[in-house]
Amino acid sequence: VTAVPHESATGALEVLRTRSVVRHYTGEPVEESQIQQLVTAMLAAPSASNKQAWAFVMVRRRALVRGVRAFSPGIIGDPALILVACVDNRRAADDPHVREVATRCVAMAVQNFLLAAHALGLGACPVSSFLSEPVQLLLDLPPQVDPVFVVPVGHPAGRRQSSQRRSAEEVVHHDTWTA
Amino acid sequence: VTAVPHESATGALEVLRTRSVVRHYTGEPVEESQIQQLVTAMLAAPSASNKQAWAFVMVRRRALVRGVRAFSPGIIGDPALILVACVDNRRAADDPHVREVATRCVAMAVQNFLLAAHALGLGACPVSSFLSEPVQLLLDLPPQVDPVFVVPVGHPAGRRQSSQRRSAEEVVHHDTWTA
Numbered sequence: 374v375t376a377v378p379h380e381s382a383t384g385a386l387e388v389l390r391t392r393s394v395v396r397h398y399t400g401e402p403v404e405e406s407q408i409q410q411l412v413t414a415m416l417a418a419p420s421a422s423n424k425q426a427w428a429f430v431m432v433r434r435r436a437l438v439r440g441v442r443a444f445s446p447g448i449i450g451d452p453a454l455i456l457v458a459c460v461d462n463r464r465a466a467d468d469p470h471v472r473e474v475a476t477r478c479v480a481m482a483v484q485n486f487l488l489a490a491h492a493l494g495l496g497a498c499p500v501s502s503f504l505s506e507p508v509q510l511l512l513d514l515p516p517q518v519d520p521v522f523v524v525p526v527g528h529p530a531g532r533r534q535s536s537q538r539r540s541a542e543e544v545v546h547h548d549t550w551t552a
Numbered sequence: 553v554t555a556v557p558h559e560s561a562t563g564a565l566e567v568l569r570t571r572s573v574v575r576h577y578t579g580e581p582v583e584e585s586q587i588q589q590l591v592t593a594m595l596a597a598p599s600a601s602n603k604q605a606w607a608f609v610m611v612r613r614r615a616l617v618r619g620v621r622a623f624s625p626g627i628i629g630d631p632a633l634i635l636v637a638c639v640d641n642r643r644a645a646d647d648p649h650v651r652e653v654a655t656r657c658v659a660m661a662v663q664n665f666l667l668a669a670h671a672l673g674l675g676a677c678p679v680s681s682f683l684s685e686p687v688q689l690l691l692d693l694p695p696q697v698d699p700v701f702v703v704p705v706g707h708p709a710g711r712r713q714s715s716q717r718r719s720a721e722e723v724v725h726h727d728t729w730t731a
Contacts, residue, residue, distance in 0.1 A: 382671040384563025389593040414568040423715045430725045471561045474680045480659035492561040501653045543719045550620040550692040
């Protein structure tokens with residue numbers, strides 16, 4: 374078992390703790406080397422039974438970014454790129470539970486992507502509010518490839534929003550609900 | 553906007569890249585301070601519209617760990633603790649899309665938990681294969697609190713398994729599916 378060095382552990386815990394949603398971006402592009410690092414982190418997410426029933430589209434061409442944004446009320450700013458994260462149903466058995474589990478794996482991959490973006494000084498936001506069919510058509514996705522998140526990414530503009538959270542005492546229970 | 557220091561970024565990217573599933577554990581307990589760090593990381597995950605329609609149970613009492621394990625074919629080894637990660641439907645509107653989005657937020661919180669565990673030298677595994685109703689009864693969960701993952705955690709025993717992955721070329725598309 375490979376242990377993580379102490380400094381890496383501290384850095385990782387800081388990145389986990391300080392990530393927050395970024396909705397506004399400067400016009401600066403995202404570098405190719407950063408895109409590689411985002412992809413590496415994303416594809417290292419857990420995959421139930423190692424099915425990897427997922428597919429991702431990195432949209433950078435301006436006309437397509439504008440197109441996806443036009444169908445995504447949840448995207449506020451003007452991002453340098455948009456990740457479209459999908460379940461690939463061709464690799465998931467035709468069973469509602471299997472498909473739901475595949476969706477959770479995509480969510481975990483998106484979370485890795487968001488954390489890597491934060492580590493690299495980029496900002497991003499996981500968006501579920503978008504019109505699936507127009508995005509599928511625009512990006513020429515096969516009919517069985519279902520987008521589950523669109524994720525705008527760019528260099529952060531303005532202040533980072535951190536959200537008020539319920540306390541750990543309220544949401545974390547020990548041993549049983551009431552114990 | 554707070555930027556992440558360079559060393560922290562490097563550490564975080566390493567933790568994202570090297571996390572893998574750990575299914576076997578030594579008998580060593582997980583320290584209280586580590587549990588605090590796992591919880592902090594978990595609750596920093598994104599939450600759609602900041603609804604936080606989630607609830608978590610950290611199961612450590614031996615009889616309860618054995619109980620959850622008995623109803624979870626996906627748990628192989630004997631963990632020091634089991635996180636039971638739930639959607640709290642009392643905070644999610646009665647709408648299938650809202651509930652699905654809440655489930656994705658729970659998956660992201662679990663991913664933060666797994667990454668923090670890896671950073672701390674612990675091993676864990678996200679398990680979707682368990683019987684929901686007996687787990688709800690055993691832990692005295694309210695009827696609208698639905699467990700979506702059980703996550704065994706402990707100090708890793710034996711070798712870490714890393715899984716074969718599809719290549720980035722196969723799963724990541726650029727601009728459009730075929731471009």
